[in-house]
Amino acid sequence: MDDPGFESVVAAHHGEIYRYLRRVGRRASEADDLSQETFLRAYRAWRSLEPQANVRAWLFAIATNVYRNHARGEHRRRTAYDAARLRRSELDAGGPEEEAMASETRMLTEAAIGRLPLKQRLAFIMRKLHDVDYDTIGQSLECSAESARAHVFQALKKIRTNLDRHRPPTRECER
Numbered sequence: 001m002d003d004p005g006f007e008s009v010v011a012a013h014h015g016e017i018y019r020y021l022r023r024v025g026r027r028a029s030e031a032d033d034l035s036q037e038t039f040l041r042a043y044r045a046w047r048s049l050e051p052q053a054n055v056r057a058w059l060f061a062i063a064t065n066v067y068r069n070h071a072r073g074e075h076r077r078r079t080a081y082d083a084a085r086l087r088r089s090e091l092d093a094g095g096p097e098e099e100a101m102a103s104e105t106r107m108l109t110e111a112a113i114g115r116l117p118l119k120q121r122l123a124f125i126m127r128k129l130h131d132v133d134y135d136t137i138g139q140s141l142e143c144s145a146e147s148a149r150a151h152v153f154q155a156l157k158k159i160r161t162n163l164d165r166h167r168p169p170t171r172e173c174e175r
Helices: 004-024 028-048 055-093 096-114 118-129 134-141 145-166
Strands: none
Touching (some): 004 028, 004 055, 096 118, 118 134, 134 145
């Protein structure tokens, strides 16, 4: 940072922004990271800030958005870890045959996802694995929300078709 004006803003507001993030967050290390991210984003936008703007309010808005993004990411990670833990415990409840079948299904699914066209693969992963809304997916892929929805739908269709090809034929039970 070679801008003395911005350095004075950091010096004047860093402690307050850190304390704010410490109160809304859970851990001191989290507040450290989030306050650094806040001032990094502020530095990137510093030149576009109007001279008469309320710098303190602007920094709090950035800090709030940084925390919201972090909290959403944490929620997604916790949800994914919980789901993985649940699946793992379900696998442990079965025997080696069920575990082998689950492992094979997982490998086939990952392979099917890997063969998808790029936009379909990205849209599918964002929606189904990270629970991103269609508007955000569309912005990320530079298409409309409807196109994003169509990419996810086509990806699901291709994955199902691929997995159906590998499903062993079912036999009727003899009575």
